[in-house]
Amino acid sequence: MASYRMSATDFLNSGVKVEDYVRALLDHIASRDADVQAWAYLDSQYVLYQARQLDAIPVQQRGPLHGVPVGVKDIFYTKDMPTQHNSPAYKNDAPAVDAALVMLLRSAGALIFGKTTTTEFASVTIGSKTRNPHDLARTPGGSSSGSGAAVGDLQVPVALGTQTIGSIIRPASFNGIFALKPTWGAISREGVKVCSLNFDTMGFFARSVADLELLADAARLVDDEAPPAAFKLVGARFAVCKTHVWPEVGPGTVNALVRGVELLRAAGASVEELDLPAQFASVTDSQQKVFQCDGQVTFLSEYVRAGSKHTLDPILVDFVEKPAGKTHRAHLAALDNLARLRPEMDEIAGRYDAILTPSVVDEAPEGLSSTGSPAFCGMWTALHVPVVNVPGFVGEHGMPIGLSLVAPRYHDRHLLRVSAAVAPVFERGGWKSTL
Amino acid sequence: MASYRMSATDFLNSGVKVEDYVRALLDHIASRDADVQAWAYLDSQYVLYQARQLDAIPVQQRGPLHGVPVGVKDIFYTKDMPTQHNSPAYKNDAPAVDAALVMLLRSAGALIFGKTTTTEFASVTIGSKTRNPHDLARTPGGSSSGSGAAVGDLQVPVALGTQTIGSIIRPASFNGIFALKPTWGAISREGVKVCSLNFDTMGFFARSVADLELLADAARLVDDEAPPAAFKLVGARFAVCKTHVWPEVGPGTVNALVRGVELLRAAGASVEELDLPAQFASVTDSQQKVFQCDGQVTFLSEYVRAGSKHTLDPILVDFVEKPAGKTHRAHLAALDNLARLRPEMDEIAGRYDAILTPSVVDEAPEGLSSTGSPAFCGMWTALHVPVVNVPGFVGEHGMPIGLSLVAPRYHDRHLLRVSAAVAPVFERGGWKSTL
Numbered sequence: 001m002a003s004y005r006m007s008a009t010d011f012l013n014s015g016v017k018v019e020d021y022v023r024a025l026l027d028h029i030a031s032r033d034a035d036v037q038a039w040a041y042l043d044s045q046y047v048l049y050q051a052r053q054l055d056a057i058p059v060q061q062r063g064p065l066h067g068v069p070v071g072v073k074d075i076f077y078t079k080d081m082p083t084q085h086n087s088p089a090y091k092n093d094a095p096a097v098d099a100a101l102v103m104l105l106r107s108a109g110a111l112i113f114g115k116t117t118t119t120e121f122a123s124v125t126i127g128s129k130t131r132n133p134h135d136l137a138r139t140p141g142g143s144s145s146g147s148g149a150a151v152g153d154l155q156v157p158v159a160l161g162t163q164t165i166g167s168i169i170r171p172a173s174f175n176g177i178f179a180l181k182p183t184w185g186a187i188s189r190e191g192v193k194v195c196s197l198n199f200d201t202m203g204f205f206a207r208s209v210a211d212l213e214l215l216a217d218a219a220r221l222v223d224d225e226a227p228p229a230a231f232k233l234v235g236a237r238f239a240v241c242k243t244h245v246w247p248e249v250g251p252g253t254v255n256a257l258v259r260g261v262e263l264l265r266a267a268g269a270s271v272e273e274l275d276l277p278a279q280f281a282s283v284t285d286s287q288q289k290v291f292q293c294d295g296q297v298t299f300l301s302e303y304v305r306a307g308s309k310h311t312l313d314p315i316l317v318d319f320v321e322k323p324a325g326k327t328h329r330a331h332l333a334a335l336d337n338l339a340r341l342r343p344e345m346d347e348i349a350g351r352y353d354a355i356l357t358p359s360v361v362d363e364a365p366e367g368l369s370s371t372g373s374p375a376f377c378g379m380w381t382a383l384h385v386p387v388v389n390v391p392g393f394v395g396e397h398g399m400p401i402g403l404s405l406v407a408p409r410y411h412d413r414h415l416l417r418v419s420a421a422v423a424p425v426f427e428r429g430g431w432k433s434t435l
Numbered sequence: 436m437a438s439y440r441m442s443a444t445d446f447l448n449s450g451v452k453v454e455d456y457v458r459a460l461l462d463h464i465a466s467r468d469a470d471v472q473a474w475a476y477l478d479s480q481y482v483l484y485q486a487r488q489l490d491a492i493p494v495q496q497r498g499p500l501h502g503v504p505v506g507v508k509d510i511f512y513t514k515d516m517p518t519q520h521n522s523p524a525y526k527n528d529a530p531a532v533d534a535a536l537v538m539l540l541r542s543a544g545a546l547i548f549g550k551t552t553t554t555e556f557a558s559v560t561i562g563s564k565t566r567n568p569h570d571l572a573r574t575p576g577g578s579s580s581g582s583g584a585a586v587g588d589l590q591v592p593v594a595l596g597t598q599t600i601g602s603i604i605r606p607a608s609f610n611g612i613f614a615l616k617p618t619w620g621a622i623s624r625e626g627v628k629v630c631s632l633n634f635d636t637m638g639f640f641a642r643s644v645a646d647l648e649l650l651a652d653a654a655r656l657v658d659d660e661a662p663p664a665a666f667k668l669v670g671a672r673f674a675v676c677k678t679h680v681w682p683e684v685g686p687g688t689v690n691a692l693v694r695g696v697e698l699l700r701a702a703g704a705s706v707e708e709l710d711l712p713a714q715f716a717s718v719t720d721s722q723q724k725v726f727q728c729d730g731q732v733t734f735l736s737e738y739v740r741a742g743s744k745h746t747l748d749p750i751l752v753d754f755v756e757k758p759a760g761k762t763h764r765a766h767l768a769a770l771d772n773l774a775r776l777r778p779e780m781d782e783i784a785g786r787y788d789a790i791l792t793p794s795v796v797d798e799a800p801e802g803l804s805s806t807g808s809p810a811f812c813g814m815w816t817a818l819h820v821p822v823v824n825v826p827g828f829v830g831e832h833g834m835p836i837g838l839s840l841v842a843p844r845y846h847d848r849h850l851l852r853v854s855a856a857v858a859p860v861f862e863r864g865g866w867k868s869t870l
Contacts (some may be wrong), residue, residue, distance in 0.1 A: 095531055194535075301538040
């Protein structure tokens with residue numbers, strides 16, 4: 001029986017027709033869209049047309065993601081839908097080309113369902129129209145707002161996002177779902193709007209680690225050593241790392257981290273406190289410097305084209321116009337500092353099966369004007385290491401809170417395998433979706 | 436009087452109507468195109484239409500590049516022309532969007548003239564159809580083949596290229612023209628096909644340093660310290676660097692380098708021999724490793740989409756299929772090695788006004804099947820430093836040979852100023868275009 005509650009894995013194992021599955025999703029969306037507003041572009045008729053085309057493919061010719069509906073953040077080019085970047089300058093723009101990752105998923109049989117909302121050019125923390133499905137008065141996070149909300153609200157089983165600071169892991173935590181921000185460079189960024197070339201990373205949202213693994217397969221993420229078929233928590237070795245950002249933490253994440261450590265230990269894993277060497281406290285500052293200088297290059301063309309500036313968010317105008325303190329010397333020092341720290345972090349993270357660390361400051365804040373603080377995410381993005389958000393914990397207002405698992409660069413599949421073992425344990429963290 | 440021989444600077448100072456200038460260029464192209472074949476897309480009627488539109492703009496509203504015709508390598512998106520990447524998979528493709536650099540030039544009033552040939556996805560050394568205008572039996576170099584040939588053949592005053600190993604500097608040398616490969620990241624790569632994310636650099640071809648400066652202005656390349664208004668060679672300090680690639684050098688470049696040093700010294704500059712520290716000998720190997728691993732990610736989606744592989748060059752298929760020795764561990768070691776060497780090179784290059792070093796192994800080789808060796812270019816691309824090719828020298832068969840000037844990262848404007856002083860001196864190097 002087709003149900004919008006099916007995960008991608010459920011659906012692939014169900015024998016349900018693609019058309020039946022997407023009809024269930026579209027019916028659910030019809031009842032929820034006015035509230036959640038996760039979509040920048042969604043054409044039900046075109047979804048159904050694609051579904052029928054897919055159903056007509058003989059079974060033996062079907063791809064591994066046959067019929068899996070994928071929400072696509074609206075900064076990825078899609079050859080058959082507009083790509084608008086939440087920018088008035090790109091209203092109804094339609095480059096006739098697929099981003100590399102969209103091409104990979106389409107080639108694997110996925111159904112490109114629609115385009116999910118983003119903050120402007122995925123580069124500001126001013127919210128889009130999208131609301132958190134678990135509390136419509138709260139932000140779904142950003143910049144991958146629509147992808148996080150749509151997957152959290154069961155409107156689509158999986159979705160694509162991008163993270164430059166915290167744009168995948170933060171909305172995943174706020175919407176109570178799983179997400180993978182892979183190693184930087186492991187997935188092609190071809191056809192995705194540039195925010196910060198040195199940090200932008202393509203990734204996935206899902207409601208299970210199994211679904212993340214499906215997407216990782218399609219993107220051909222491969223570690224040097226194949227991870228164990230099943231990872232066991234008994235005897236596993238974790239570090240818990242508060243990071244230099246800890247002073248910004250809120251009570252929800254404090255409790256989540258305490259509870260997460262308890263649950264891992266109760267499952268037979270060892271968890272030791274990891275104090276990073278002092279030089280890692282410089283990461284946030286270095287990332288900000290590089291981000292600012294990258295932004296100046298990134299938004300120059302939009303700024304010049306906009307002329308009167310009215311089509312560009314003032315924050316993006318500032319990237320270009322306010323070079324105060326933005327010397328190349330400082331930029332390069334920051335860039336080179338991060339490059340030096342990356343192998344050091346690989347070495348540290350390699351001592352453990354994974355590092356457990358906060359995903360967010362706290363549960364999703366009230367209001368849609370800000371997508372929340374990315375403070376805890378930025379460090380790992382800058383260090384290029386893979387991160388998985390595992391949900392399970394709960395904030396003071398009943399909203400979901402996730403924790404991040406981190407591994408060395410290009411240990412993405414290992415990290416997913418560890419996350420698959422951690423996920424059922426964290427389900428006892430206190431949060432349960434009511435959707 | 437409009438003439439196709441005018442540089443961009445000449446034209447801007449001439450008062451000649453845009454339409455008259457482009458008619459002169461189109462007439463010249465009509466007489467040369469069957470031989471040189473520099474264009475992947477050129478619509479004369481559309482060029483003339485654009486010219487008339489530009490001529491109709493009131494003088495006070497004109498941009499700094501008003502009417503300057505620009506050839507655009509066919510891996511840059513252009514909203515009004517197809518972008519075909521010399522790939523059968525992109526025949527007549529037309530994403531309705533401008534690459535960031537195209538947007539900047541268009542906003543400055545430039546006339547986007549047409550799309551110049553490239554090797555497939557700018558990623559192989561198998562030649563395009565384009566011939567060297569100075570000897571039709573020889574390669575114009577690549578991958579920015581058409582841009583180099585078109586500017587060398589006076590078909591257009593300036594053109595855009597990209598360099599991942601040697602795809603700007605090599606064709607500039609082979610075609611006897613100037614080129615700037617800027618600091619990596621200084622110009623947005625938005626809307627340009629990815630080859631190797633860690634190395635791809637957008638740059639310019641021209642027949643004078645003054646024209647390169649015009650384009651650098653439009654791209655808003657700015658150093659931390661403004662370069663001197665006029666740089667004087669008397670008392671200037673150069674290094675001559677043969678690099679670890681020197682065993683590959685041919686007689687033409689040996690002579691060019693000797694002559695270049697003589698000319699600089701005769702002009703009152705000091706030139707000392709620079710032996711790089713031993714660790715710089717690892718750059719070529721590190722770049723190859725990163726390039727191979729980046730290529731595996733880059734071409735995966737095209738490979739998967741191609742299915743039967745018939746639309747993808749075998750070299751690109753190999754990028755994806757042959758991961759022999761391509762471990763992430765080796766890839767990261769190479770990536771981190773290059774990152775460590777970049778600030779070291781900045782420090783070394785910063786001791787001089789510029790480093791003089793070969794652009795190419797020798798003059799353009801015979802035949803169109805290979806675009807020639809990029810051996811001498813790759814190192815500087817991997818180190819992210821700016822490079823200018825200055826022509827002036829001559830090979831055994833009368834073909835042009837250029838030399839490279841190199842400066843620390845983000846000293847692009849300084850380097851152009853130095854190049855402007857070096858250029859008239861190198862004009863005594865023995866080569867003169869007969870075109």
